[in-house]
Amino acid sequence: MTHSLQQTALELFQSAIDRADPAAAVQAQLSAEPLAPLAPGGRRVVIAVGKAAVPMMRAALAALPDAPSEALVITNPENRADVPGAEVITGAHPVPDQTSAAAGARVLTLVQDLNASDQLFMLISGGGSALMVAPAPGLTLADKARVNEALLASGLDINRMNLIRQSLSDLKGGGLCRAAAPARVTAFILSDVIGDDLRAIASGPTVAPLGSRGDARALLQSEGLWDQLPAAVQAHLNTPEGSAKTPPAQNVLIGSNRFSLEAMRDRAKAAGWHVPDLVDDLTGDVSDAAQRILDVATSTTTDRPTAYLFGGETTVRLTGTGRGGRNQELALRIAQAADKLPGEWVFLSGGTDGRDGPTDAAGGLVTLQTWGAITASGADPAALLANNDSYAALKAADALVTVGGTGTNVADVQILLMRPTA
Structure with missing residues (x-):
């Protein structure tokens, strides 16, 4: 019976991935609301950035009435694939490197001479913040990489990390719109951010920033991160912004974590499971998230098979040297x-x-027997957990979920299936 529960959980997980299919989302949106026609003599530049960039670009090129003057795809190496009619390059994720900087420079080159007759069509998905970078004047890629590493180890949620990233970039926080002005900008966005704040997805290249440099400075100081920053970053954040405004863009949300949760709910109900209210804001430290899941599951009594469904993006405060990710640790x-x-x-x-993290796993699937199976393998699960080595622990119990790169990203989902015993 446990095996059938495992299979059901994997099928529900796949339905979440399927609902976030980026190509289908682009096709549906362009069918429902085609792009505005180009002005006489106008050019259309299409740029796709993120982990879902390849399928989003393929769908866009198939649906557009004519070939764009330029088409550029920026994605991570695992998801790279040829796209006929488009240039494809890769950046690094989660920590940007020289390939990310080259991608950012390529984007600025493509948009800097656009005029009011032209159109920039952006296809944005999760991961874009690291894959495409353009350090602000006075900053180096090494400066930004040091900041990013500190942020990833800090336990800050994605919105607060992106506030800081935007303050150090010429592309993030509406920087792309400012660079492309006065061209018309339309963006289709696949959200990997809980709550779907468009300013935070890929650090918001086509929307106004989350806050000012002063806001970023105050956050870093309050979190005890300020002294870890390079001197050039401190100097930049101590300098007030100019008066340039972010031009408006048409930003359209075409997929999200909530959409995927609803798809799992519908599939579970069709299979006869009782599904309580969805929890779509599972965030914060993994230890707190685990307790919240336990609280939800034990706060009500049910005598029928029940599927508790959660969505969000937790954080891990790194204290050890092991390998894993937030889903595996949860x-x-x-x-x-x-x-x-x-x-x-x-x-x-x-x-x-x-x-999930710097591993080949998407997460973990555990049962009542998992903790004991890790011990039986000769490993110490408590010690591995304390060392943030969840990958090794789950691998010892054959409890890793490995599906390969999916080509999409709408954050994380959690599935707890409970069936009363006779």
């Missing part, structure tokens, strides 16, 4: 607390992009 923490859940159950936590 699954391991649920396995540690197995005796608090009644009946027969399985729990899956996975990233919809198929990549």
Whole structure:
């Protein structure tokens, strides 16, 4: 019976990924609302950036009435593929490198001479913040990389990280719109940010920034990160912004974590599962998220098979030297607390992009037996957890979820299936 629960959890996870299919989302939106026709003599530049850039560009090129004057795809190496009619380059993720800087420079070159008759069509998905970078004047890529590494290890949520990233960039926080002005800008956006704040997705290249340099400075100081920053970054954040405004763009949300949660709910209900209210804001530290999941699952009594569905993006405060990711650590923490859940159950936590941290796993799928299976393998699960080594722990119990790169990203989903025992 446990095996069937595991299969059901994997099928629900796949339905979340399928609902976030980037090509289908682009096709549906262009069918419902085609782009405005070009002005006489106008040019259309199409740029796709993010983990879903390849399928989004393919769908756009197939649906547009004529070939664009320029088409550029920027994605991560795992998701790279040829796109007829488009130039394809890669950046680095999650920490940008020289390839990311080259991608940012290429974008600025493409848009800097656009005029009011031209159109910039952006296809934006998760990961774009690191894949395409353009350090602000006075900053180097090494400066930005040091800041990004500190942010990823800090436990800050994505919105607060992106406030800081935007303040150090010529592209983020509406910088792309400012560079492309006075061209008309339309963006289709696949959200990997909980709450779908368009300013935070890929650090908001086509929307106004989350805040000012002063806001970023205050946040870094309050979190004890200021002294870790390079001197050039401190000097930049101490300098007030200019008066340039961000031109408006047409930003259209075409996919999100909430859409994928609803797809899982519909599939679970069709299969006869009782599904309580969706939880679409599972954020914060993984230890707190694990407790919240346990609280939700044990706060009500049910005598029928129940699927508790969660969506969000948690954080991990790194204190060890192990390898893993937020989904793997969350699954391991649920396995540690197995005796608090009644009946027969399985729990899956996975990233919809198929990549959890610097590993080949999307997340973990655990049961009542997982913690003991790790011990039986000769490993110490508590020690591995303390060392942020959730990958090794789950691998020892054959509890990793590995689906490969999915070509999409709408953050993470969690599935807790519970079935009362006779």
